[in-house]
Amino acid sequence: MADIAALILAGGASSRFGGCKLLAEIDGRNLLQRSIELASGVLPGHVHVVTGAWHPQLMAAKAEGRLCGAEFIHAADWSEGMAASLRAGINNLTADYSAVLVLLADQVALTRADLDALLKAFDGHNIACGVYGRRRGVPAIFPRSSFPRLRQLGGDQGAKAVLYESTIPVRECSMPNAQRDIDTPEQLGAWQGSGAV
Template sequence: MAADAGARGEELNEGRRHLGALILAAGASTRLGQPKQMVRWNGETLVERAVRIAREAGAETVLVVLGAHHEQIFPILQPYQPELRILLNQRWAEGMGTSIALGAAVAERHSVDDLLVLTCDQVAVTAQHLRDLVAASHREHVVASTYAGRRGVPALFPEFSFHALQRLSGDRGARDLLQHEDVVHLPLPGGELDIDTPEDLEQLTAPGVSEPDTRAILGP
């Protein structure tokens, strides 16, 4: 009976695991010539899409880090508050690492146990892929996505890695942390495509391209 009670207690604790998501949306989109966060695709902006798939993946706390163009992007996200927390990174120009450090600190203060880190412009990312990252972690491992021969975000970071995230700076983001031999990695076909240039945007918004057809423009 005692063993059964212990098992039930573990199940209850497992149900209380607090999943958060950190959406990186602070960049200036200089090569694109317009804020990529506000690009509309299939009836929603890319930043709204990132919020949606994070929620569909089970994130209870969703943090969005803004920086450049925050005055334009904030009104898009305002209707999603208070469930959504919008963070302003005053140091966004120093690189993605500062946004991750800020988000990890806020996630820790909100008692997040596992943190999904993703950008808003990787259109190959789905809620199912985010759920797969969480499932592969077993609460013991950082889990990275792999594409184009490298590891990157989206990635799942358990709470033991939050302090390392808070020490990040510069434009490499969490790339170095994801190279550790203990990091589990899952393939993300097409993960290398993000919306950085007008050519990328032209591919994405070509007539007849919808979200289920993304693989067709990303390649095999």
């Protein structure tokens, strides 16, 4: 699987959280490091994080050793929305990958089994994506043939546009865990209180 890059999108401002949720700690690790370790479990040595609003804070955390195991890509135009992070990620990969696994840093309930299911559903040419809340979404694997379309995305238009408009075959994986994300301190507290850490 070494020709697949993991691309963790972590460029948003976390406006509803009131701070940098990416560095909020859960069970001794911050949210972003948990995502890096999850992705590293299936694609070791090929994990990339796209930063944006909190880039200085994340680089400081990296220097302190609180973030490790990933290459960091800064989306300077992060304020445009998720499309900017996707474009920056695709355009600045450190190697000539044949596909990308796109994840969101705050999908706290994702498991290794979820990512393994996506990799199993990916045949090298199709798109494999999670389905939750009756909708397609990320995490998803996009083959190189879809990179030009990902680069065309604009505004806060995320990868879902490609999941629904693509002429490339899409294989769906039921993934209810992907529906759980962290947007507020209250959601973080509820997750920690659930014992699911």
